[in-house]
Amino acid sequence: MNQNVIELTNVRKEFVSTKHYPGFKGAVKGLFTKETETKVAVDDISFSIEEGEMVGYIGSNGAGKSTTIKMMSGILTPTQGTCLVNGIEPYKNRKVNAKNIGVVFGQRTQLWWDLPLSETYTVLKEIYEVSDEDFKERMNFFYEVLELEEFIHNSVRTLSLGQRMRADLAAALLHNPKVLYLDEPTIGLDIVVKDRIRQAIRGINEKYNTTVILTTHDLGDIEELCKRIIIIDAGKKIYDGTLLDLKRSYGGSCNIHFEMKEIPSAEKIQSIHNISDKMGIAVKKKTLSVNFNKNDFTVAQVIGKIMADIEVTDVQIKETELTDIVKRIYQNGVEAV
Ligand SMILES: Nc1ncnc2c1ncn2[C@@H]1O[C@H](COP(=O)(O)OP(=O)(O)O)[C@@H](O)[C@H]1O
Ligand SMILES: [Mg+2]
The missing domain is CATH 3.30.70.270 (Reverse transcriptase/Diguanylate cyclase domain)
Known part of the structure; x- marks a missing residue:
């Protein structure tokens, strides 16, 4: 227990893009000169997160939340600094990292559109080499907390947004990852479904001690789930502490x-x-x-x-x-x- 599962040390991410000039003249100019622009999306961020913590990672649009999560999931490599997740650098060893993490994006599904949901889980079981016993145990738990049975035989394309989110959560957790990244998990959901998703996340955290990093615009998610929050703004960390302290100091x-x-x-x-x-x-x-x-x-x-x-x-x-x-x-x- 109390081990750091995630450690970011002075992480910086720059995006370099070619400058575009408007109009025909601009297009011609672009053929001959390649001027570039550097955008610092994440600027010298450090933090560590212990096993079993649920942390809200918040900031306005374009603050750098998704970029940070992409580095922690191995999709992007930091320009400077290091990021360790469960002892490895995700971008250097994406395969091993994939076994350690689960990711859910509120706005797009990771599920196969045409497969019945039940088969999706069977395929994932094979991909992640989950034993029959673990599969049974976890699916039973998800059936219960996410109430999957109402739509388990339907194909993914027919699911409502709320059902799809619940299905996505189960898919991200089937291999019992140490770390779960949730990017806007309750976006567009009505209050009843939101509540069910929040309860499920809490239940999963309690049962499996899963570390959860949550980005959201819905501060209700944060209040219900996270003791600790990290706030970033324009790529910089501006607050890291408990929600209670934040409220005490400023609220x-x-x-x-x-x-x-x-x-x-x-x-x-x-x-x-x-x-x-x-x-x-x-x-x-x-x-x-x-x-x-x-x-x-x-x-x-x-x-x-x-x-x-x-x-x-x-x-x-x-x-x-x-x-x-x-x-x-x-x-x-x-x-x-
Ligand atoms: N692939 C990319 N190429 C260039 N700029 C990017 C890229 N991805 C993100 N950015 C820029 O980096 C900044 C942070 O983006 P992002 O991490 O998506 O913010 P958030 O998730 O907090 O809304 C933004 O200014 C965004 O435009
Ligand atoms: Mg984002």
Whole structure:
């Protein structure tokens, strides 16, 4: 236990492409000069992940998430730095690596379009040399957590998106890989299917101690599944820590709006301001807004203090959501939050 399954050390990935100029002149120019452009997709990223961890790898579009995952799955070679997955460099030994990892892309299937699903699994069993006993045991488990039986005899092309995702997950896990990469696994799914997929991922992690790296736009996935998150922006790692710490450091703020029965007098306003210098208080006509950090007060305490002093007709509570925190981090970087 507690062994690092994944270790990235100063990993950098550059993409070099030929510059294109617009129009006919540009095309002619392109024939004679080959100017190139270098795009740094992943910029000096290091992290390690222990066996059995479930980590959310998040960042806005183009941040470098998929590129990182492609290096960890052996599809791309880093320009600099090293990436170790289960002790090997994936891009140097793709065959061995394939046995150690499972990959699911939300937007495209790895399954054979025309085969009945049941046969797909039989073929994969042979490819990955899974024993009869293991096959039986795992398929039984997937039947249960992914509820495959409703469509196991259907061909892949007839499956709904949600069914296909469940089928893809089972396919990626049939050889019991140490590491599972999930790239947007719940994209486009309705809430019921999302929930089932999340439960299944949790179940698989518990049963097989599978290490899971998850990229997603759906922060609900992260909240439900990952204790730890790594945030990248423009190829750089900008946060690596627990979700709880992220929320504590950046997300403690809470805002409560009180609708008062009448417009308070100047004295009254002064006395509200005197309740605590740790609350940000603003009064506008009959509306009183109180801003505070949940490390200082609970919501109940604040409501209690205000209502002891003023007659209130309505209360609205607005807590900072994970989405807001992440949005702020993307926009301003960790320092500025
Ligand atoms: N094969 C490629 N050739 C050139 N540029 C690429 C290639 N793949 C990705 N990029 C660029 O690298 C950056 C990171 O892309 P990607 O890893 O796909 O981001 P994400 O998955 O976080 O949305 C983007 O600017 C993207 O345009
Ligand atoms: Mg991507």
